[in-house]
Amino acid sequence: MNDDALVALRGASYAYEDGPLVLSDLDFAIRPGRALALLGRNGSGKTTLMRLLSGGLRPRTGHLALDGVPVTYDRAGLTRLRTTVQLVLQDPDDQLFAASVAEDVSFGPVNLGLPRDEVAGRVAWALAALAISDLADRPTHLLSFGQRKRAAIAGAVALRPRVLILDEPTAGLDPEGQERLLDTLAGLRADGTTVVMATHDVDLALRWADDVALLTPSGPHLGPAAATLARADLLAQAGLRPAWGIAAGRLLRAQRLIEDDARGPRTAAELDAYAAALRGGEAAG
Structure with a gap:
């Protein structure tokens, strides 16, 4: 386990009610400043892992640590975690609910009890970071799929998280939309946000990530992107093609x-x- 981990699962296991273990005795760390890609076949535990890291699920055994301190799951502990780690789901419609884009993006900062001026500043910054300032007053149900994806990410980054976890962010986007999103992520990383991306796209992971985690039946294999994705044996275990x-x-x-x-x-x-x-x-x- 890396001592400099921002967020780390230590000895963590999880099983859904009346189901088998999805993850068992897992040690997994997110290091600051690294672009990390999560890859694995459907059912390999990627979504469970992301929800554990972001506080949406609580380990059955082991614990989640933030800056080396175990996370508590009371209101104060979860607020501390969720202002540090934000998860954006694959389907933006699972997160967008407000009447307009600006209202949706403001939801998190408002719930933190921030002053009105700071909320407005965070919303403006997040919209600009995702290149959707012109959509501030647009009803969310009138957005294109790509615009909804960007609006959902803007709502997460308005909380100024240190770690942004994205579930299949390029899925459903055309090539131009994918490149625009990757440019946006590069900008967020330059501003100090550590980005984690779950994807099935091995080519994207090789091009984008510093590190990759391959989720296999024998457990996650974490390492530098180029070296890890050159392992045909691990890719086969993860159900992926080179x-x-x-x-x-x-x-x-x-x-x-x-x-x-x-x-x-x-x-x-x-x-x-x-x-x-x-x-x-x-x-x-």
Whole structure:
């Protein structure tokens, strides 16, 4: 367990009523400043893990710690946790309920009892951070799916959390919407927010994350993104296919087009660069 963990589950287990253990004797830490991707097949425990980390569920055994101090589940303890850790669900309609976007985003700060001016400032900042300031007065039911996703995230970041946990945030978005969201997350990280993302998209995890946690039947495997996602055995346990960049690198090595110790392409731009270099070498030959 990392001593510098912002949030950590220690020896935690959880089972839903009358069901088997979903997670057992789990040690899991979120470190500050790292982009962390959670990956695993449906039913692997990703949602349970996110709800435990954000206080929506309470471990049956073990405990959740915030800055090294065990979390209490009374009003004061949960307020402390939820102003530090925010979870945004996959379906924005599970979180949006107010008449307008601005009203929805203001809900959390208002419930913290903040002064009106500070609430207004947080709402304006969150809307700007998610690039939806022009939607402040728009009824939430008139938003597009991508706009609803951004509004739900704005409601979370208005609380100025140190950790933002996102459940499949790019699901249902077109490529342009995905890139806009990733740009937004980069901006939030630059402002000091640690971002955790659950996803089925191995290519996205390889491109975006510093670290990944693969949830497998033998437990979570946490490590640097590139090295962990290169483990075909772990990906198979997690029910995932290799990232296309890693697969392309293996193919290039098999064809002896790159050296065995060379890192293969991981993005479309890198693959284009490899292809251009190969064409240049063929022309020179």
